[in-house]
Amino acid sequence: MAHLLGAEGISITFGTRTVLDNITLGIDAGDRIGIVGRNGDGKSTLMRILAKSTTPDDGRVTWRGGTTVGFLDQQDILDHSATLAEVVLGGMAEHEWAADPRMRDVASGLLGGISWDAPVGSLSGGQRRRAALAKLLMSDAEVIMLDEPTNHLDVEGVAWLANHLKTRWKPTEGAFLVVTHDRWFLDEVCSTTWEVHDGTVDSFDGGYAAYTLTRAERDRAAAVAEQKRQQLVKKELAWLRRGAPARTSKPKFRIDAANALIDDVPAHRDEVQLKKMATARLGKDVLDLENLSYRISEEDTAEGKVEQPVLFDDVTFRLGPGERVGVVGVNGAGKSTLLRLLDDRIQPQSGRVKRGKTVRTAVLTQEVTELREREHMRVLEVMTEEKSTFEVGGKELSGAQLLETLGFSRSRQWTPVRDLSGGERRRLQLLKLMTGEPNVLMLDEPTNDLDTDTLAAMEDLLDGWPGTLVVVSHDRYLLERVTDHQVALLGDGKIRALPGGVEQYLRIRSGQEPAPSVDGRTYRGQSSSAAAATSHAPANTGAPQSAPAEPSTAEPASSGDSAYSEAQKRQARKDMQRVEKQMEKLSAQQTELHDQMAAASESVDLEKLGTLQERLSSIDAELAEAEEAWLEASEIAES
Structure with missing residues (x-):
């Protein structure tokens, strides 16, 4: 493979902290590299140095003669007075770029629905970000460097970008580096992973999944x-x-x-540990949107009043206790508006939002507005402005102790909010919400600005979240991990169930599958916890009193071609329940053995440790066999 660029002995220090320390690495043709690491560890700094937009304190970066490098920074550097066409296409005539298949693909994939004559300054932040990405991808750069390119892209846009990068060059041509928190994207497009941590860069073969296994x-x-x-x-x-x-x-x-x-005690990495917070009791009634319609208010322009589209048209949407729903949809379809309606921040033009008496909602917004008003305050002051002690995992912690367990060192707790990184602000925002003891948690693009380690910690928290959860995200890895089912907003004012998850949504958007029908105007969640609440639905709303008809109409077409009979599927479900009980017992035995081994280690009883290790190995093997049996049964049950 031809060498394209490299760094030799680069180091850079900010204040008293060395971010990169004597790093040497190279990029060859055919490299597809994902960069991961904690917020503040130097991922973006490394990319800026390789792109020669930042100069290191020591060392040098060399590009092979003739190599062209394109770099997408997180900052908005576009000319706001120019039109979209001028920024993206320069002076190129329409027939010139339209004759290029790659340029046409980029235009349709990223800029659909945006007027070429629109001034850049009039575009939203997400649209400007898409414009900067389109400008880069339309170029002939041999090396492409992308810093958080999936921010402001919806699920469909992320899938398009992944496909574009996979097909842009032949396997032995071109190269790209990408910094992103989107783990599905890393797995889909990267063959190498760089982990930036503690001033060094470690290289791993494979995408995010391979990197995670190797690191484990x-x-x-x-x-x-x-x-x-x-x-x-x-x-x-x-x-x-x-x-x-x-x-x-x-x-x-x-x-x-x-x-x-x-x-010689190794320094502990500044790990984020999100632990279970106290949660207010949640009753049987949670949140119901009944016959609701909502339209954004008219917009004043030079030509007069412009009527805005209807986001929700006579929709009934019910959330039960413990229900976990993921929301996907096209840009502008009303995903964030749905959360604001559920949180009672805005009122519908018709219909109503019915809230249970015990409901306490909390919304993690995209804008981090809660902290914008407190930028002059220090982290500890923000944490303790309402109360000084918090219940976490059955223990009472002070504000300083809680912040420390979540990655804010004692010195960092006295940092003004305005000096925090984007990831640190997001972490503090989430922590502030959790300490309010909500029982309905709504997250609007929660993955923005968070590193992969923090995301994994947040997912562990959400896995044990006892309340109702609604997540709006383009991160399909997160959605499939923490939610039980997904719904789609397709821009037609309706809410549709997605039994096939994100994959079904992408098939619908690509025209491979028709949109699921809507049973009247009602959507009802299908989680097991929600099913328990179904019987409490008001009788006069027209809502079904059991699972809705719409999911059955939205089954993939291939479901009718199953190789298994209904009797076999019922037996498989019974086998799954039996194996689950067996796995629970084995897991409990594992935990007991670990405790016994820890006690034996304290007393340095080597003979007992050996016996316990043999028993543990046997249980590990039994558990592996049980997991394999469960997977085989689940394939039959879900076919």
Whole structure:
């Protein structure tokens, strides 16, 4: 493979913190590289240095002669006084760019619905971001560097961009680097992953999934080494704690060796640990939109009043206790508006929003407006402005303790909000919401500005979230992980169930499948928790009293061609329930054995440890077999 560009011995320091320390790496033709790491660890800085838009303190970056590099920064650098056509196409005539298949594809994939004559300054932030991306992709750059390109793209746009990058060059031509929190996107387009952390860059073969597995194995090996070191530390500490006369009779090198071992404690990474917050009790009635219609108010222009589209037209939408819904849809279809209606921030023109008596909602907005009004305050002041102690996992923590468990060091807690990174603001915003003890949580594009580690921690929190959850996101990995079912807003004023999830939505948008029919005007969630609440639906709304008819009409066409009979499917569901109980028992035995092994480690009982390890290996094998049996049964049950 031809070498395209490289960095040799680059280092850069901000204040007293070294972000990159003596880094050497290279990019060859055919490289498809994803960059991951925590917020503030230097992902964007590394990309800017490689793109020569930032100069390192030490080292150098070299490009092969003739190599062209295109760089999409997170900052908006477009000329707001120019038109969209002038910014994206320059002085190119329409027949010139329209004759180029790649340019046509980029225009339709990113700029559909936007007037070429529109001034850039009149576009929304998301539209300007799409324009900057389109300008870059229409160029002939041999190396493309993209910093968070999926921000402001919907699910359909993310899928289009992934396909474009996969087909843009032959396998041995071109190269790209991408910084993104979208794990599906990383898996789809990247063959190499760079992890930026603690001033270094580690390279892993494969996309995000391969990187995660490799890192887990690396962390496991490090944990084993650390456990051995801790045992040695305990022995040496016990020796050092003996009386002064005993120590003076020992050789000095032994004391020096023990002190060196105790001091050699590896620095813990600033891991974010989102833990279970207290939640207000949620009754049987949660949130119902009944016969609701909503239109954005008319807009004043030079030509007079312009009528805005109807976002919701006579819609009934019900949320039950514990229901977990993902919302996808085209831009401008009303996803954020739906959350504002559910949160009672705006009122419909007709119909009503019915709220349960015990409902306490919280919305994580895209704009981080809650913190914008507190930019002059310090992090700890924001955290403790309403109360000073918080209940987390059954324990009472102070504001400082809670912030520390979530990655804000003691010194960082005194940082003004205006000096926080985007990811740190997002983390503080989510934490502030959670401490209000809501029982209905609504997240509007929660993945923006968060690194993959923080996202994984947030997903762990949401996995155990006991309340009702509504998530609007273009991150299909997040949606499929934390929600039980998805709904679509297709821009026609209706809400449609998606039994086939995000894949079904993409098939609908590409014209491969018709949109699911809407049973009257009603959508009802299908989660098991929501089904329990179905019987509480008001009888005069026209809502069905059981699972709706619309999901059955929206089954994929291939479902009727199943190779299994209904009897086989029923047996498979029974097998799944049986195996699930077996897996629960095995998991409980695993936990018990881990506790016993920890106790045996304390007493350094090697014989007992060996016996326990044999039992654990046997249970691990049984659990693996059970998981395989469950997967086989689930394939039959869901066919």
